[in-house]
Amino acid sequence: MVAKRQQVGAYRQLNLFEALISRNHGASGKGGTGAGACEERQTFTALNEGRALEKNLMERICEPTNLNRAYKRVKANKGSPGVDGLSVHELVDWIETHKDALIASLLDGSYRPQTVKRVEIPKPGGGVRQLGIPTVVDRLVQQAILQVLTPLIDPTFSESCFGFRPGRGAHDALRQASQHVAEGHTIVVDCDLEKFFDRVNHDVLMARLAYRIGDKRLLGIIRGFLEAGIMADGVCVRRQEGTPQGGPLSPILANLLLDDLDKELERRGHRFCRYADDCNIYVRTITAGKRVMASISGYLEKRLRLRVNRAKSAVAHVSERKFLGYRLHNEGRLLISPQSVERAKRRIREITRRNRPMSFEERVKKLNEFLTGWVAYYRMAEGQTKLTRMDRWIRRKLRCVRLKQCKRAHTMARFLMDSGVPEWNSWILALSGGGWWGKSRYPQANHAMSNEWFNEQGLVSVTKRYLELKSYGNRRGTEQVCPVV
16 A cells, blocks of 8 residues: 555656646647647758747747656756755645646746855865755756757757767767877867856857747746846845856856857867867967967957966966866877876875774775776776775775774784784784874784775775776777766
8 A cells, every 4th residue: 555655656746747738738729849840840940050949949848748857857866955945855745836837937938037045165176166056946947948958959069069968978078189189189278267157148148049049938037047146145146147057057058158169169170179168179289279279268258258267278288287187198098187186085085084983884885985986987097007006095094994993902903813813913013002004004904904805895996996897898899888886
């Protein structure tokens, strides 16, 4: 009986908008979205002229199947509540009460987004990154809009654009960058945009959007999302520019604005890779690189009203710069950048901090979660020796933690003896006056907590996982299909 109630509840959540098919779409007399030959002709025009469907976009967004799919995505993404305090788990009840009014406001264009909650998170290179958290209802609407706009707008983007696009990712950008370098374009014009998401000009962006979208209701709602105020320290601040990171629509809007840059680079015949606001242009000489940097900086500032960060931008050999956490060398070889290794070590130090109240098993679990994802991302790099050294360092950090957890000499000696260390040898380590880090290097500690012992504890070996991913990629003939667990 309980299982049946759960099944009914799941069905209710996944089909929240189904009852609105005839009420909100049939009444218009348009049959929903005008499917058939007309839509095919419009889609063809959209892909060839760079314009989306001129009519009925809001009707397509409000289709029950599209809204249900958006709800499932928002629920799966979880996330914090917005300024109204409504959580993702409470969204289903809100929809059942307000779905009629929500869809009506979308169809007549009167929907108005709520204020965005601002949060700050530390950036890996220092400073903070400002994120905007819309309310869950606004996230639902943004996701529904995104699902309709993506198949219409995304095919018009450049083949050298990889960030936040379906079927594309960082590894694809790295492969293309590696190919450019292998073909002799070893000088990179590394162009960094200063606070890009905070500096997006609304008028410039809306002009690009209006060229592709003819539904004025949708344009008005998107403009409302851009101009929604930001709640910071209890004060609502009006926003004149920028598209805050955190909403589902921000990535595609960012790509839409920077598509002008991509098309300009293609028109000039440059080889480049762009991932979000991170754009690298590959040339053969420093002189050419400086000329490209000057012209592209002027184009960005005058045409798109964006500001180039002069301190972080540079023209240099590819081995002196990093791209998406990697460093490229001659012949297109990929290595892990030193900054990426140091960030990983900072995270490992945080997990293995000796004064952190956490069981040994929980530390291993958290380490595995981090290390598995980290090595899966850097599987394309050449760096087995570096990863082997990291494995040794991680094991020593854990030996240090495990010895400190013994606290007393008697407990430490008993632990070592239970692990196969002779009694007299166990007491030598237990009674030594060295610090915990020094004790972790003793032969007794290595004998008691050997590599096999760590395997029994379930610790992921970075080197072993790296070789597994490499081997799997070689068997399949591509790195792209390596599994991430």
